[in-house]
Structure formats: structure tokens, C-alpha cells
Amino acid sequence: MPNFCAGLGLTFSFAAVILLVFAQISQINSDLIPRHLRLVHIDTSGLATALSSAAKASPVPDLANANYSDIFSSQVVGDGYFVKKTDETLATGVRKSYEWGLWSYCTTNGDEGDARSYCYTRSIHPSFQPAKVLLEDIPAQYSALLKDTLPENVFTADNYLGTYTQAATYCTMVGSLALALAALIGLFARKGAFVLSSLLSIVAFLALAVGTIIYQVIFARARVAINDATTAGTDVGITLDYGNALWILWAATVLTLFSILPLSIACCTGRKDVVVVAPPPPAMVSTRR
Template sequence: MRGEYCVGGASFLSFVALLLLIFVHVGQINTSVVPHGIAMAKVNTSGFGQALNASFGDPIQGLYTDNYTSPLGERNGLRQLYEFGLYSYCAFVNSSAGTCTNHTIADSFEPYIAMTSDMFQNYTQYSDAMFVNTTLMNSSYLGYNARVAYYFILLGTIFATIALFTGVARRALLFFISTASSITAALFILIGAAIWTSIVKKCEAVNTLQLHVSNGTVLSGIVVSYGNGIYLAWAAFACLAASTVPYMVSCCTFRG
């Protein structure tokens, strides 16, 4: 295989990986079309009111809000959907109307705190009893691991950028740097994506959590799911892993 083809193939894979990682980073920074469509994790709370009603037998009033512009975390009412990114989270009263928190480097993934900080205090007390000993409620565990995963993804993005820009010049040393950077980036993205996959998977246990009511049991009404940001991270890892082969070939055999 000609060296130009190896370099071109590796550069293309690195470019695709970097583009995917950029999309991962912009998820949930605001409610415009692209950021709104990308999240690391989603929490649907639309059935929670019915579960509370069935559990306590009393009408549930004031749990949700229809005012999507009201600030988050000030007990203004629960939203129907919460979506979490790397720098902030957004909450929506329907499929498109929502608002986001301020941007924070290595933002913590704390879905239970996000939900309960929007509820009235009495509903929060009920929720604490319902979700005790669940991973969803273990905010310190989720927050810490999400922050660790963020730094791995950030470092992976930086090394992917280095691999892309050093792999275009016809120098053996630069090809070596691009190879090493691509391998390092793939490893870091692998770790970050695996951590996010693990913590969301553990939170999904709440999807089948059953609450005891007078005539049997009902589901909790909280549904946790993977966001497509996790799939983009895994795709970026695959591209970076694939790019290491042509980079390595170029490093060892390229002659111009």
C-alpha cells in the first residue's frame, strides 16, 4: 500500500473521531437543535406523578411545571425529561421546550439531585423513602465517576487532535507522535466511554423498581436511558483504534 493512502486513511479516521468527540462535548450546553439532540444520559420522569398517586392514594398536585423558562434547582416544579451532558444538564417540559443550567467544567452527573431540587419539599421526602439504597440516589458515586470520565474524554480529545495534525507531515518523528497520540487517545476515550456506560447501566435498575401500593405494586415511573453521546464516544474510540494501524504502518515504512 502506498504511504499516501495510509496517511490519508489514518487522517480521515482521526478527523471523524475528533468530529464525533466535538459533538460529545457540545451536548446539552444549550437547547438549540444540535446540543439538545446529544446527551450522555437521559431521565424521563413523566410517569413519576402517577406512581406517587398510586402509592399514596391522594391526588398529586404541583409536582410538575409547565413553565419551561423557570430556573432549575429552585423547587419550581419537576420537568418531564432531564438530559445530561459533560458541562451542564437541561430539563424539558416537552420534547423541545426546556432550559439548561450554567456550564461547569467536569459537571457532575447527579440526576437525583437535579430532580429533587425541582420538587416541593414534601415530594422530596417521599422520593427519599422510595429510592433509598438505589444507585440513582447515590449522587457522590455518580458525580465522582462522571467527573473522572470527563477528564479521560477531554484528554482523549486533545490527543486525537494531536494525532490528526501531526500525521499529515512527511516526517518519521511526526508519524511516531501521531501513532502514539492515536493509541493514547483511543485508550482514554475507551476508559471514559466505559465509565459512562457503567454508571448509566447501574442507574437503569430504577426502571424496574417496584413500589408497593394497596392493591399490588407499580413501577417507580422514572426511566433512565443512555444518551447518544455515549454511542458517539464509542464510535470515536473505534475510529481512533482503527487509525492506529495505518499510522503505525506510515511510521515504520513511509518513504514519500
């Protein structure tokens, strides 16, 4: 029974660790696997129509007559991917697809998961700030119009989104490290190891649950804010959808929860450390007669 419980708990733990590895590498670069893993996906393919509609109501005549298909980047995506430097403002054009992971985001001019236009340089201060990114990328002459077009709500609240998603990412990182330690320590198969493994699994579950819930709430609010927004009677043309890495985080959190009970049972019934006591030396036999 103890061995079965310990094995079951460790199986759940290692399965959750594997899932967390995939979640952690989402959108960190343009390689095949990372670019197909995302927490959230933003599609801007309808933005040109929205800006054109907003420009007709603008008092600036040049804006009303502009060709808004020019807002999108014409950069060719090839083998040498462009990497955007931290805090660099390019204003070379909006990409049609933005995909955020835990630590970074990548973009493409094609469909979801296509070859990358660029990937943002990874940072220890991750954040989800879509309005800031769009305003950095759009050509300078359309920046003011885009700023007026984006809804004044949670989608454009960069401080709010940035602060909470940073907190969620740090919670996820803490939970991932605690769970990895719990899985490794549990391999020692002693009561003390199972006790520590159980405690670390509880910490991991709480951290992962907090982080994942924050992500879910933030993305849900941003999704409602932008998907239902209009400008001059026209849809804003930006849609936000949940990504597969978010469901991976939920699955890892649930597996971590499932690992706690069997590990707790194992820590109460597992083997104790065995202390080996050396036998006393044999008594000296006298040969005297």
C-alpha cells in the same frame, strides 16, 4: 503505500475528531443541535402516579389527598430560556424530561429533544446525579415523600455516580485533545510526525475507551436500578435510556483504534527529513598568464 496508510489513518482520526466535537456539545445549551444530543435521558412522566400510590401508605393525611400532578413545573417554555445557576435550589417543579451531556444537562416539560425549560450552567466539574436534581426541583412539601420513594441503590448514590462520571468526562476530554493533536501533527507527513501522531493516537484511544466504558457501566447500573424499581407495588415512574451521544463516543473510540495501525505503518515507511547541503563555491579561475 506510505501515503495511502498515512491518508487512511488521518481520515480515521479526523472523522473521530468530528464525532467527538458533537459529543462534547451535547446538552450544553438549548440550541437545536446540542439539545438533540445526549448521553442519557431520564423520563419522569410516571412519577406523579408513583408518589400518589406511595402517599396512600403514608401516615400523613395531607399527602394522601394531594394532587400529585402539581409536582411538575408549570413554567412556560419560550424564547427566553431560564438558566439555572450553580447550586441553586428552585423547588419549582420536576420536569418531565432530563437529558445529560458531557458537561451539562437540560430539561423540558415536553418530549425528548423539545424546547428546553432550562439548561444547567456548564462547569469544569461535570457529574451525573439524577436523584439530587429531582430532589432540588420537586416542590418542598413533596421532597421527603420523593426521597422515600426513590430506591436506595445506585440511582440515588450521588457520590458514586458523580465521582465516576467526572472521571469519565475528564478521560474523554484528554482523549479528545490527544486525538486532535495526533491528527494535526500527522499532516506534517514525516517519520517523526507519524511516530508522535501514532503515540498520541494510542493515548487518545486508551483515554476514550476508559471514559466510554465508565459511562456505559454507570448508566447501565443506574438504568437497571431505576427502571425496575417499584413503590407500594407501583412502578416508580422514572425511566432511564441511553442517548445518541454515548453511541457517538463509541464510534469515535473505534475510529481512533482503526487510525493507529496505518499511522504506525506510515511512521516506519514515511519520508525522512531532507537536509539540503549547499554546493561548494566554484573554484577561482586564474586569469594570469
